[in-house]
Every structure is written in C-alpha cells, then in structure tokens.
Amino acid sequence: MDDRIAEFSRERLGGRPVPDDLATLLKAQWGGNDGPLEDLEVEFFAPGESHPLIDHSYLDATDLANPDTVANVAAINQVNSHIGFVAEGLNGAVLGYWFHPDEPADRPAPVVSLDTEGQFEILDGTMFAEAIVGKWVYDDDEWFGRLADGFVALGVPMPVRRTADLVRPRVAVDPATLHNQLFEAERARPAE
Secondary structure (H helix, E strand, O other), rough: OHHHHHHHHHHOOOOOOOHHHHHHHHHHHHOOOOOOOHHHHOEEEEOOOOHHHHHHHOOOOHHHHHHHHHHHHHHHHHHHHHHHEEEEHHHHEEEEEEEEOOOOOOOOOOEEEEEOOOOEEEEOOOHHHHHHHHHHOOOOHHHHHHHHHHHHHHOOOOOOOOHOOOOOOOOOOOHHHHHHHHHHHHHHHOOO
C-alpha cells in the first residue's frame, strides 16, 4: 500500500505528501471498503485515469470553433494547473487540492471542486472528508452525523458534526476569481 500511496502522491499531488485522511480513504477504497464515500459517490482516480472535465474530451469540432469556448478551456486549463485532482464526486464534479503558488505553504491545501458547469469552488472544511460531506449534505445535521460516523469507522477523525461548524479555508487566490480573470484575458487576446 505504501508504494501505491507514493505513486498516487507523484501522479496526483505533484509529489506532495498525501494528507492523512486522504491516505486512509484511499486505502479503504482500494481495499473494497467505500463506507460513506459510496453514499457521496466519490471515486478516487486510478493511475493514468483522466476525466472529461480535466482533459476536455467531451468537446467536438463545433465547440472548438467557438472563441468563447476556446477561451474558457484555456482559462480552465490554467486554473487546473494549480490543482491536484484526486477524485470524481457526486453529480460528476472533480475534486482536488488547491496548490496555487501564492498559497501559504504552512497551511493544508484547501479542497476544491470543478463542476460540470465549469465552476470552481473552494470547499468548506479542513480536510478532504469534511469538505466532501459539507459540499453535498448542506443543512441535514442527521445525515452529516451518519456520514461522519462512517468516516470515523474507517479511521478518519471527524470532530465536526454539522455543516454550520465547518471552517471556510482562507485562500490567497480564489480559483473561481482566477478563472474569470483568465477567461476575460483569453477572450481579449487577438486571434492567431
């Protein structure tokens, strides 16, 4: 398992250490114990696996002839270069860690999602498990508690038991704002 975690770190996180909760969840899923990950439809990427939201394989020639689409894809690619994508989640969103170079190195990397509408969002929570529960549970404290218990059973501490108690990570650069700035810059660029 340690070799597999090291490979995941190299491929998905640019060689950065795998956070403890993520390592525990990876080992559980690889061992066939999805626990609450199944309820949240979270599936970690296999080695070499991509996703249409990351590689844009869903685009056809008509899409690529539209200047706004081309500008949006270029902006998404630039933002994605700062994300270590690790999983697909509920409703087809992709999930990862925000590694923008302006983010302080002494804080855990925030969890970020990219949804099927091309929207980036920093998720509330101080670790992956909290972030994915908070993203899809909303204000159902009972469901939040059941999922938290499921993560604890897998060996992931979950001190937070309500969406309202999740901590909003501070970021130096917000991926959604960056995407909008890059999109406008790409649209203003003269055609080649």
